[in-house]
Amino acid sequence: MGNINIKDIAKLSGVGIATVSRVLNQTGYVSEKTRKKVMDVINQYNYIPNNNARNLKLTQSENIALFVKYISNPFFEKMIEIIQQEVASRGYPLLIQNVDENSDELDFAISESMQRNLCGLIIMGGSYSSYTEAKFRQLGTPCVLLTVNSKGSVDPTLYSSVTINDELEGYRATNYLIEMGHRKIGFLYKDVENVVTPNILRYQGYIRALEENKIPVDEKLIAPAIPSIGMGFRAGFQAMKGLMQRNPDMTAVFAFSDVLAIGAAKAALNAGKQIPEDISVIGFDGIEMAEFYNPTLDTVYQPATEMALSAVSLLHGMMNGERTQHIVCDSVIMKRGSVKMLR
Amino acid sequence: MGNINIKDIAKLSGVGIATVSRVLNQTGYVSEKTRKKVMDVINQYNYIPNNNARNLKLTQSENIALFVKYISNPFFEKMIEIIQQEVASRGYPLLIQNVDENSDELDFAISESMQRNLCGLIIMGGSYSSYTEAKFRQLGTPCVLLTVNSKGSVDPTLYSSVTINDELEGYRATNYLIEMGHRKIGFLYKDVENVVTPNILRYQGYIRALEENKIPVDEKLIAPAIPSIGMGFRAGFQAMKGLMQRNPDMTAVFAFSDVLAIGAAKAALNAGKQIPEDISVIGFDGIEMAEFYNPTLDTVYQPATEMALSAVSLLHGMMNGERTQHIVCDSVIMKRGSVKMLR
DNA sequence: TTGTATGCGTTATCAC
DNA sequence: GTGATAACGCATACAA
Numbered sequence: 001m002g003n004i005n006i007k008d009i010a011k012l013s014g015v016g017i018a019t020v021s022r023v024l025n026q027t028g029y030v031s032e033k034t035r036k037k038v039m040d041v042i043n044q045y046n047y048i049p050n051n052n053a054r055n056l057k058l059t060q061s062e063n064i065a066l067f068v069k070y071i072s073n074p075f076f077e078k079m080i081e082i083i084q085q086e087v088a089s090r091g092y093p094l095l096i097q098n099v100d101e102n103s104d105e106l107d108f109a110i111s112e113s114m115q116r117n118l119c120g121l122i123i124m125g126g127s128y129s130s131y132t133e134a135k136f137r138q139l140g141t142p143c144v145l146l147t148v149n150s151k152g153s154v155d156p157t158l159y160s161s162v163t164i165n166d167e168l169e170g171y172r173a174t175n176y177l178i179e180m181g182h183r184k185i186g187f188l189y190k191d192v193e194n195v196v197t198p199n200i201l202r203y204q205g206y207i208r209a210l211e212e213n214k215i216p217v218d219e220k221l222i223a224p225a226i227p228s229i230g231m232g233f234r235a236g237f238q239a240m241k242g243l244m245q246r247n248p249d250m251t252a253v254f255a256f257s258d259v260l261a262i263g264a265a266k267a268a269l270n271a272g273k274q275i276p277e278d279i280s281v282i283g284f285d286g287i288e289m290a291e292f293y294n295p296t297l298d299t300v301y302q303p304a305t306e307m308a309l310s311a312v313s314l315l316h317g318m319m320n321g322e323r324t325q326h327i328v329c330d331s332v333i334m335k336r337g338s339v340k341m342l343r
Numbered sequence: 344m345g346n347i348n349i350k351d352i353a354k355l356s357g358v359g360i361a362t363v364s365r366v367l368n369q370t371g372y373v374s375e376k377t378r379k380k381v382m383d384v385i386n387q388y389n390y391i392p393n394n395n396a397r398n399l400k401l402t403q404s405e406n407i408a409l410f411v412k413y414i415s416n417p418f419f420e421k422m423i424e425i426i427q428q429e430v431a432s433r434g435y436p437l438l439i440q441n442v443d444e445n446s447d448e449l450d451f452a453i454s455e456s457m458q459r460n461l462c463g464l465i466i467m468g469g470s471y472s473s474y475t476e477a478k479f480r481q482l483g484t485p486c487v488l489l490t491v492n493s494k495g496s497v498d499p500t501l502y503s504s505v506t507i508n509d510e511l512e513g514y515r516a517t518n519y520l521i522e523m524g525h526r527k528i529g530f531l532y533k534d535v536e537n538v539v540t541p542n543i544l545r546y547q548g549y550i551r552a553l554e555e556n557k558i559p560v561d562e563k564l565i566a567p568a569i570p571s572i573g574m575g576f577r578a579g580f581q582a583m584k585g586l587m588q589r590n591p592d593m594t595a596v597f598a599f600s601d602v603l604a605i606g607a608a609k610a611a612l613n614a615g616k617q618i619p620e621d622i623s624v625i626g627f628d629g630i631e632m633a634e635f636y637n638p639t640l641d642t643v644y645q646p647a648t649e650m651a652l653s654a655v656s657l658l659h660g661m662m663n664g665e666r667t668q669h670i671v672c673d674s675v676i677m678k679r680g681s682v683k684m685l686r
Numbered sequence: 687t688t689g690t691a692t693g694c695g696t697t698a699t700c701a702c
Numbered sequence: 703g704t705g706a707t708a709a710c711g712c713a714t715a716c717a718a
Contacts (some may be wrong), residue, residue, distance in 0.1 A: 005695055016705035021697060028698090029703055046481060051458035052404070055395040056710045071439075072424045077415040084414070084441045094457075096414075096439040098427045112436075115394035138389060169699035232637040266635040292576040292609040294637045346712055359689035364713055371714090372687055396711035399694050690717075695710105702704080 004045050013041040014312045024049060060115045064092045065314070067109050069125030070231065071098040074259060075285040075304065076124060079146070083122065083309035090316055092119075096161055099126070106135050110237060113141050120147055120315045125265055128196035133158065142318035147198060149326065160314040160324040164308050166198040169331045170205025173254055173300050178213050181342030182252040182280060184221065185210070186243045188264055189256040190231050191224030199256040202284060216293050220246045225260060236263025244271055251279060251342060258283035258290040265297065265338070276340035286334060295337035303329050347388050356384040367392060375646040383599050388474055394623050405626065406437045407658070409454050412468030414441040414573065417602060417646065418628040419467060422489070425651035426465065433659055435462075442469070449478050457601050463658045465489055471539035473581055476501065485661035492539060492669065503507070503657040503667040505650050512674045513548025519676055524685025525595040525623060526565065527660045528553070529586045531607055532599040533574050534567030544597040545627060549597060561563045563589045568603060579606025586615060594622060594685060597631060601626035601633040601642050619683035638680035646672050 001061040002289070006024075017036055022028045030038075037302060041047075055061035064087050068076055080096065087094040098103045099115045105126040113121060124146040131150040136158040145161040179186050187206050188209065189199045201221075210217050223243045225235035237253060243250065253268075255261035261283030265275055273279050275295055283290055284300030311325050318324060349367075353360040360375055364379045365371045373381075383513050398404040398549075407430050423439065430437040440455060442448045448469040456464060463679055467489040474493040479501040480484070488504040508637055518527050530549050532542045546565075553560050566586045568578035579598060583606065586593065596611075598604035604626030618624055618638055629644030653670050661667060 006697095007695080010705095017696090018698080018705055018707095019703085022704090025697080031703060035703085048454055048457040050399070050460070052395040053710085054697075056393070056399055056694090056712090057698085058635040059710065060394070061431050072420045072429070074417065076418075077417075077420075081415045081441070085443070088443065094441070096441065098424070098439065100363070100428070100431065111391055114391040117393065117395060140421060141688045187694050233631050254388050257525075269637050276474065289605075289632060292580065292605050294609065294612050329501065349713095350711080359711085361689060361714075363689085365688090369715075374687060384691085393711050396694090399696090399710090400712050402694065482716085520696095583709080688718080690714085690715105692713105694712090699706105699707090699708080702708085 004047050004176050006047075006049065009038065009041055009045065009047050012045070013038045016210065021175035044264045057116050059117060060119055062092050063095055063116060063118050064120045064122070065095040065097060065109070065116070065118050066125075067099050067112075067121065067123045068124075069099045069105050069127075069142055070101070071096070073125065073231070074289060075256075075257065075302070078288070078304045079124065079308040082305055083312055086248075086309060086312040090312075091322050104130050105130055106139075109143070110135060110139050113139060119312035120144075120319050122311050122315060123148075126197075128201075130195075132292035140317055144311045144315045144318075145277045145312075146307065147322065151196065156326060157324050158165075159200060160311075160318060160326060162310045162327045162329065164302055164307075164329050164331050165202035167208070168207040169284070169300050170202030170256075171209045172205070172208045172331075173202075173284065173333060175213075176208035176335075177252045177254060177280065177282060177339065178209060179217070180252075180280070180339055183215055184218075184247060184250045185215075186221045186223065186240075186247060186250070186253040187256075188223050188225060188236060188237075188239050188253060188260050190260075202256045218247075225340070231257065231259065233259055233266070235253055237267045238263075240267035241271075242269065244273075252339065253279065253281050255281070255283050257284045258287045258297065261297055262289065262293055262298070265293065276338050280334075280339040286331075290334075293338075297338050298339045299334050301332045303331070344403035347390050349390075349392065349546045351393050352381065352384055352388065352390050355388070356381045402460065403462055404460050406433055406438055406459060407463045408438040408440060408452070408455060408459070408461050409463070410440050410442050410448055410464065410466045410469075410471075411456075412448050412466075413444070414439070416468065416574070416600075417630045418600065418645070421631070421647045422651040422654075425648055426655055429652060429655040433655075440523060443642060447473050449474055449482075451485070451606065452479060453482050456482055461641045463487075465654050466491075467654075469540075471544075472539075484659055487658045487661075489650065494539065499669055500667050503654075503661060503669060505653045505672065507645055507650075507669045507672050509544035509672050510548040510551070512627070512643050513545030513597075513599075513603065514552045515544075515548070515674075516627065517549045517552035517679075518556075520595045520597060520623065520625065520682065521552060521558070523595075523623070523682055526558055527593045527595070528558075529560075529564045529583075529587070529590060529592060529596040530564065530599075531566050531568060531579060531582050531596060531603050533578070533603075561590075564593065572601065574602065576602055576606035577607070579603035580610045581606075583610035584614075587611065587616075590593060595682070596622065596624050598624070598626050601628045601630045601640065604640055604642070605636055607631065608636065614672050617663050620680050623682040625676075625682055629674075633677075634679075641679050641682045642677050644675045644677045646674070680683045 229235040281297040290297040572578040626642040634642040
């Protein structure tokens with residue numbers, strides 16, 4: 001029974017209800033003697049204050065929430081862990097909420113924020129669209145967008161963000177392949193209708209790199225992973241199979257995520273190809289798994305730790321009245337064992 | 344500003360506060376005309392009821408929480424996703440909480456449960472120790488343990504559980520290697536002092552298989568992954584390096600998780616060994632990544648989907664007054680490309 | 687069918 | 703130093 005409340009504690013320790021509250025919250029004066037007396041009772045009965053009542057009274061909770069679109073994305077794992085630790089170290093509990101594919105992450109965040117009186121929130125994943133100024137105003141709670149931004153369509157003082165320059169990094173990765181002598185470069189991405197996500201931006205970077213190098217863009221080389229299979233290994237595997245069939249002369253593949261890249265690599269290996277001898281593969285994200293794959297995968301490494309730390313730090317700052325900021329982190333191309341110099 | 348409340352809505356729609364509440368909760372009678380009128384105002388002002396107040400009043404929330412020890416364990420990913428979907432499909436929001444390494448998951452759950460008036464909870468990961476009857480009684484909320492149990496030290500009507508038989512599966516995996524002709528079998532596990540976790544049970548199964556087959560247990564072949572490095576790929580990598588140095592004649596390795604197995608495989612590959620020609624590797628869990636590794640990894644596949652579904656189903660049953668249950672699922676040894684028949 | 691009044695467990699403002 | 707007591711926003715028994 002968790003039915004024991006502050007009134008019970010007050011009665012049991014023979015003091016007033018306000019005194020118990022003071023002991024609990026270390027606010028106001030209370031003599032050492034009564035403090036000890038009350039604490040004893042609290043410990044004895046294992047009393048834990050009810051947060052709902054507390055939050056209701058304070059019209060604000062001490063809860064920070066993390067909304068994650070696609071919580072099973074391995075790239076998010078590390079960031080989730082760090083965010084959790086950082087938030088905890090600042091004395092707040094972290095509520096993690098998965099946002100399912102069909103929900104709008106900001107709408108969901110607004111709803112949850114109002115319902116739970118959140119004091120701050122981080123949105124990770126998601127898309128660049130659907131973020132309107134009205135929504136941020138309605139939210140009215142410090143908010144940090146992680147890995148996405150609003151593309152400048154919203155007053156930037158309404159939220160903070162931590163991102164990378166997806167278009168630029170996609171451009172760089174493609175350029176790297178081109179510099180290594182590749183011309184027939186496949187691209188694996190996730191097709192989401194009418195929604196701007198990081199992978200679309202990376203795709204744009206891919207296109208730009210080709211065009212700047214006067215390499216014709218070939219539709220056949222571009223493979224949207226089948227949405228129904230999701231964004232996992234299997235999607236990369238299937239997409240790569242089709243890609244190889246359509247393009248026997250393809251020498252390299254750029255996948256918009258490491259997970260997709262690993263699926264693609266497996267498909268190539270299964271087809272009897274060697275990596276990188278027969279086909280080069282580069283992924284994106286820099287998840288640990290890419291490092292331990294066989295062969296070790298080249299990838300565009302996003303500084304996940306730094307990004308997560310920045311996000312929490314920005315949020316904490318905003319909660320203390322500091323200004324919003326928009327941080328764009330640099331990625332690094334990890335040149336390892338899966339891209340071969342041609343000729 | 345989320346400062347708009349039920350009283351405002353009542354005033355704005357020219358009705359009483361109770362009527363708004365009735366409209367909101369679809370309880371009691373309310374004429375279609377006023378219902379519509381109220382709904383219009385609600386939509387217009389984007390009113391969202393305050394959950395803290397609601398939960399406080401109801402002395403119970405509609406929140407189900409999932410406590411995960413080591414949320415970054417890839418094996419948990421899929422289960423988290425399914426649990427989230429299942430819980431949502433039953434109309435409850437799911438709060439996911441990571442339990443950090445140093446916290447006792449049950450203590451944490453008790454505290455959170457009381458603070459938030461949870462109506463049900465699932466604990467995933469964690470250890471077999473520390474679960475006492477007193478704690479479950481204090482919890483007083485439907486609770487399902489997933490992947491661990493209390494080892495019979497607690498009245499089984501106080502909670503439900505969904506597990507596999509870790510000792511037996513560890514035994515089977517080892518036996519499989521022995522049947523394939525291996526005798527020098529390394530074991531990779533995570534050493535946690537004085538705590539019984541699934542990996543200790545798998546270790547016991549390993550020992551039993553050796554003993555039953557009259558294979559001497561060799562301390563040199565047993566490698567605890569360094570705790571400070573964690574349970575990730577890197578830990579498996581490092582542990583395997585030491586293992587290979589100490590045992591040049593080792594022909595097979597059984598890792599207590601796929602993640603550890605992948606790290607170990609990479610270490611073997613880096614040392615110039617072929618898998619499975621020079622050394623066989625088998626993991627545990629059956630994460631998707633094992634299937635897409637190169638080579639495809641043999642593993643003890645845990646029915647993650649089934650386990651997650653069962654957990655939610657049991658919890659839901661308990662919330663409706665049904666009895667507790669203790670489900671032990673069967674694992675399957677996936678025989679793929681990383682174990683070789685010796686001679 | 688609708689409105690009023692009470693209490694859920696806290697915190698904080700007062701008096702004492 | 704301490705103890706009543708009024709909110710916080712909502713659901714509901716009860717009266718109308």
